Amino acid sequence: MPAAQPAQPIKLFTSLLSGHGHRVRLFLTLLDLPFEIVALNMKAGDNRQPEYLELNPFGQVPTIQDGDVTLFDSNAILVYLAKRYGDPSWLPDDPLGAAAVQRWLSLCAGQIAYGPCAARLVTVFGAPLDHQTAKNIAVKLFDVIDRELAGKQFVAGEHVTIADIAAHTYIAHAPEGGVSLEPYPHIRAWLRRVEALPRFIAMQSTKAGLLAD
Template sequence: MNTTATSTPSAGRKALPAQPITLYRSAISGHSHRVELFLSLLGLPFERVDIDLAAGAHKTPAFLAMNAFGQVPVIQDGEVTLADSNAILVYLTGRYAVDADQWLPGEPLAAAAVQRWLSVAAGQLAFGPAVARVIQLFKRPDSPDAAVARAHALFAVMEQQLGQSAFLTGSTPTLADIANYSYAAHAPEGNVSLQAYPRLRAWLARIEALPRFVPMVKTPIGLAV
């Protein structure tokens, strides 16, 4: 178990949880990292529990009782047990963020804009750069060509969007940015170059400059950038 206890007052927090939130994660999982990143950005105390995916720890009865799909991440916040990275982001926003309307706006059109990118994170991002990275990381025999092509198609759209605003839905970061950051930043590990996307790379740098940003571990595979 790795422990992080953050107690510095934060403008982005309603109140500390009664006890540290437990984050069941894999350090190399972008889905896990987006939750870890948001916990840190909100200044919330949490404990990391690393799940050994290679050993099948995510398929044990104890873990399946927390998430029947056998996937990380999962959080435990007091009596609340919650799976699915994007669902966890929504929960943490509503439960703990003072500036909740920044991260997940209440205005219908702005809310829809964020939801669109949450869907992208579960769709084009997951089946593009995330899959390309998994193929390289675990040396799978699958051809990466389709995933790499999907990644470049996605990044071309993001590059266009980021020519209109500093973040994916406007001038300030939202859950859209948190959900899409990790696998975009680590796309080169799946042999997806970011060289052709200067606006996307600048967006990554803006997220990395946020107070209490925490990086995801880099793996020694793929391209440099």
């Protein structure tokens, strides 16, 4: 159970097929916090409307409103929720534990974003990105982290943290971007451990627009 509860349901502005948005929705659900989703149609330009840009000037998802707090950037939101409502184990305070989580949050904003996330943006949403480059980044990343996960239960150690929540979605959905997980048994075992967490919810899968390459 969370250490505290919000005075009113947290508003989550997101697209239901956004992996960044799913990170936050998953963590809100794992913490058993009350929230309501404000679904944005990105194709229709909901995220570029003036009222949304007042909340998030980048026009990206997700954004949350928690009372008088408005916050965007999925990793920043995870940190906020962990510190305000979560058990301390979600974001350790000890130097090594905090550094281990931060390293994975950096991966999420780096190789995961430019690898499996970008590859899926091409195949599912038709984003004008270099698909082969994204797949190459994903494979190099997976080669490294599969070896690392051979000796771990979760990405930052033996206990689940927000690093697992941040990393899970785009890695789990990498096949939608044309990146197979079959060569990576330790990644697949880690995904199963995350998905076995109480109240886990998956992001909707899609093959819409998948390329034939």
